[in-house]
Amino acid sequence: MDAYNAPMKNHAHDSIRAIIWQDHHLRLLDQRWLPQETRYLDLHTAKDTAAAIRDMAVRGAPAIGVTAAYAVVLAARQAYARYRENWLAHMQEDVETLAQARPTAVNLFWAIDVMREHCAAIPKGQDPEALLLEAATRIHEEDIAANRRMGELGAALIQGGRDVLTHCNTGSLATGGYGTALGVIRSAYAAGHIQTVFADETRPWLQGARLTAWELVQDEIPVCLLCEGAAASLMREGRVSWAIVGADRIAANGDAANKIGTYSLAVAARHHGVKFMVVAPTTTIDMQAADGDAIPIEQRSADEVLELGGQRVAARGAQAWNPSFDVTPASLIDAIVTEKGVVTEPTREKMQNLMKS
Template sequence: MSTHTHDSIRAVQWTGTQLSLLDQRLLPHESVYLEMDTATAAADAIRDMVVRGAPAIGVTAAYAVVLAARRAWAADQRGWRAGMAPDLKALADSRPTAVNLFWALARMGQVMEGLPDDQDPEPALLAEAERIHQEDVDGNRHMGDLGAALLQDGRDVLTHCNTGSLATGGYGTALGVIRSAYAQGRVKHVYADETRPWLQGARLTAWELVQDGIPVSLLCEGAAASLMREGRVGWVIVGSDRIAANGDAANKIGTYGLAVLARHHGVKFMVAAPTTTIDMEAATGADIPIEQRGQEEVLELAGRRVAAPGANAWNPAFDVTPAELIDAIVTERGVVENPDLQKMKALFAAD
């Protein structure tokens, strides 16, 4: 059964002339779309968390390349390639952990390589960006069905951070699995971690589930162990920003702790992510760069300091969950149970 309901949100849109991004920093209180017509504005939006979630960052970057091409062609119709270079570098520098960003830039780069120097690059690049966007949504829907099929016991699920339409081109990765499972009657209730310090679970995941009519309860990360001990959840379902060749998965800080808790309590642990998130050049999670963000994100709340004066903060944006704690990696190309290097290689060999 494939039921793709409970899906009303698109955070990344192409208006026909420019890029439109739902400003996720203002959710859940305001739904404001920011229009941008330069790649540098898009790079700033990625870095400043207007748009976040690895697949959504990739789709945004693809459209940003279109904007870079438009500007470069208008400035110099013979030297547009060189003119695009600063914009492409700004995009590459915007979020170092999200491998989808670099995948999207590389794919757009392949289209650029095939274009003659005297041809306006925008139409071909726009067609490719739109293809990347649609493939993401279609892949997420297929991934949702594959992941939902694993949820047999009908118990509630726990998720961390935001992995839905807001984090992707549409439908979502882990939240796509939850959407499909809810539509099929396999899940009746979702528990969502607040996800400190940016509160993506509270502001984004809870908002998204409410918008689409899926029952959700919010909890502090520190309450997850008690939730599991009470037997309330059968699966933890999360996304990933980069998966190594051996199946180690980097995701929002706090994910690793959930995996340890899940194993102790006999709860299954699923990572749902497109194959564009898998970095076969990274042998293990130790090879994944972990973004360190500003101390003020931890020391302050809504711009007001809450920590004791003089205290410092340690603020990694991501942690790495070892493959041995992951029961299943669900991708649009198939499911890898108990992942390891051989199984990950086989996923890509199955063309």
């Protein structure tokens, strides 16, 4: 299989793919350069792919998972070329480097575990690349199919009349394609349920300003950008009916970790009577994490807060606290939308029933 670029022509408002297997290697749309430039990274090793994940060239839990699956293919190829029958043992260091790239995104570990199972099933001495590429491609295809299903389920919850608000980027750039929360928004817009999408800037990396706004403009969906500090005032004016976000990990009780700022958005939504929706595939649900306190929160460099575009914006001598994620309690979530179904007012029992279905 020389190339995989997921089909998108048969779905409206869906023109972007950020993860491509082409000419026997992985190509990633480097999101650090958007929206000013469209650049691709051509990756031939798992270690380089891990660096791309760590350095935010690719981000979003589902996209990280898909990328990691392809990276395992690269690791196996390199190990087989050097060690032949002992390839499996010699690729483990690369796989561990992948696993350490982003600690909060549970999809990363899920994808690595799935690919490890496929590795273990390959007969000794057989070239693993073709079988592993088939498995990685399947993960990619299933992610897009799940996103489209979630789009349909989530859009059905949105009644026409008022618009929606989103935080961070949860679209094609953050997934294999179509998106989670932005997939719901794509489907709802196509169905005529909403007219405009309000998007938080999402500091300090500005994923909303740089990525979500760019995606929606590319796919001709009206978008209005705002500082996240303005979200409560927008709600107070009655402009939005739903706040719709993604998740990097959901605990067994329904607590959801997502980009920093999501928790405060949920608090404001509850105060103003705005519904709050979390959209994520079941691969994002970690039933081993009892609640949000068990979810590791990645702490990133203070420079991301103290600087902007490499230029210092804070006073010299100031320090910064920079958690990349926060946890929204299940009690503030009106609906968790997955490819398996919708959980309203999530509880541990409801989450268990979902995962058994």
